[in-house]
Amino acid sequence: MLNFKRNRFRSCVLGLLNCFLLVFISCKNNEQKNESSELAKKTVWSEADAIIEKIGIIEFPDATFNIADYGAIADGVSLNNKAFSDAIAACSEAGGGKVVVPAGKYLTGPIQLKSNINLHLKAGSEILFTTDKSAYLPAVHTSYEGMEIMNYSPLIYAKGQKNIAVTGKGILNGQADKANWWPWCGADKYGHQEGAPQQKDEHNLPTLFKMIEDGTPVEQRVFGEGHQLRPLFLQTLECERVLIEGVTFTNAPFWVIHPLKSSYVKVDGVTVNSHGPNNDGCDPEYSKYVHITNCNFNTGDDCIAIKSGRNGDGRRVNIPSENIVVENCDMKDGHGGVVMGSEISAGVRNVFVRNCTMNSPHLDRAIRIKTNTLRGGFVENVYVKDIEVGQVKEAVLKINTYYGIYGVQEGEFIPSISNINLENITVENGGKYGLLIRGREEKPVTGISLKNVTIKNAETPLLVENCEPINYINTKINEVNYNE
Known part of the structure; x- marks a missing residue:
């Protein structure tokens, strides 16, 4: 009987120790995860700072x-x-x-x-x-x-x-x-x-x-x-x-x-x-x-459109547009605030957008990616943060892989769109859609992340096709929480 009580006591102690150990490991993992997340964030935006520093100051003879x-x-x-x-x-x-x-x-x-x-x-x-x-x-x-x-x-x-x-x-x-x-x-x-x-x-x-x-x-x-x-x-x-x-x-x-x-x-x-x-x-x-800063855009088309050639000519040249920082800009009228495409056949990567305002009844979208299977191309590593949007007509974020203004434009070049990140975005009037994403069944859009995003007054919160699950963190559309 005494041995039974001793064994039971030993089991209880071991159980408690295991619980404490698991809690400690879990806390440590969460701490490391948070540190890794913060480090990744700092690294991403330090890349933008490094791009600006590398461009440097252009000087001329006196x-x-x-x-x-x-x-x-x-x-x-x-x-x-x-x-x-x-x-x-x-x-x-x-x-x-x-x-x-x-x-x-x-x-x-x-x-x-x-x-x-x-x-x-x-x-x-x-x-x-x-x-x-x-x-x-x-x-x-x-x-x-x-x-x-x-x-x-x-x-x-x-x-x-x-x-x-x-x-x-x-x-x-x-x-x-x-x-x-x-x-x-x-x-x-x-x-x-x-x-x-x-x-x-x-x-x-x-x-x-x-x-x-x-x-x-x-x-x-x-x-x-x-x-x-x-x-x-x-x-x-x-x-x-x-x-x-x-x-x-x-x-x-x-x-x-x-x-x-x-x-x-x-x-x-x-x-x-x-x-x-x-x-x-x-x-x-x-x-x-490329560094675009402190600018005012009031345009008949896209305010800023990052491009890399159209169809066969883009594939012939094959030079991606990359390492581009847009900050402290004001966008009014235009088809889009910051846009990638539609001439995008050689691809776009490493785009950083921060501290901008976008507001006009004649601004169609805030962030836009447009291509099709004649253009093909890729868009990857896009980071957008600290953006104030007063009003857009169609969508806050629009990704369209069926873009075309000269009729149907279908070919054999399936576009790839991945790692698109929006953080600290506030939108007063979201237009027809909060998010409008049309990927391809052959290659869905991947790596869409929204953190601390608030979109108000969107007629339709989401229209998403052929896109892997979006990562929502503290995101609200029309007062509805979209979170992990």
Whole structure:
């Protein structure tokens, strides 16, 4: 009997010790898990800081070349092509510096930047780009909707240059409107008249699509005169160390700021106020180490759209856009706040978005990913945090792998979308959907995480197809908790 009591006592003690041990291990595991989670979070956002640090500061020689000294006339009527080109040439020959545009209105054709030159617009200055289309010829190596071509020169253009900038407090006015450039998009609301030439005509986009399918070299894809493909506003092609700072863009023919195959790019304190067709604010494409900060976007298309080529041309170039930080920006009108696609065939990775506001009855989505099986491509490692959304029309987060504006676009290139993270997001009016996700059955969307997200007043909280279970942490849509 005594042995029985001793054994029972020993069992109880051992049981209690095991319980204490299990509780200790569990607490320790949770502690380690929390520490790992915090460490992972710090590591993720320290990556964004490291990208910004790597871009660094772009500096220029301390020399000034005023376009007025080269014959520029600030009457808004006289053509100043020669004054701009002479001032830029003199600055370049001197080893670089600042080409200054003083207060006044200056009409000009396209401006070509060279290495080590900062085109600086003083307060009160406005550059008006001529509506004479012949001024943008001969055709240069540029692009259209993610396809490389020879076409009308961008209004501001640089190819293969290093250390270039457009800065200051002045205005860049593309003078595109319903009487100039915009009608070529083919839409009545932008001035197109029935029967007039437009971009969808056989000799324009269909011909370009066929050239790409046939593997036609870029230098033989000649458009420009006799064609209706609009020029970009500012394009840097194959450039390194680019600064766009402080200036205002308005009345753009097409995409506004387009770093193409460029690296170490900073867009800081810029205002884009342009509501024409395809008037995206900033479109990094095939580009890496890009910092977009302190900007205001009020656009006719996506505010920021990260791209990497369209269909076969994107797969030919095969340069992903990566290591991109967007912060402290304000988005108003536009098809999307921060967007990836639709020209995305080479893929996008490592995108960081923080401390932005998005609010307009004419802002369709906050965060958007768009592709299809002709585009293919991938989107991975997207981190979004500390975003205030007042109002969107369609969705807070939209992922669409069936995107198409030229009819059905089905092919053999199944897109891959993974590791998309939203944290600390507040939305007052969520539009038609809180989340709208349409993946593919062959390859569902994976790794969607929402933490500390509150979406109010969404007509339909969720429409999710072909997506692995979403990780909800402290997330509420229309006062309903969606949590683990």
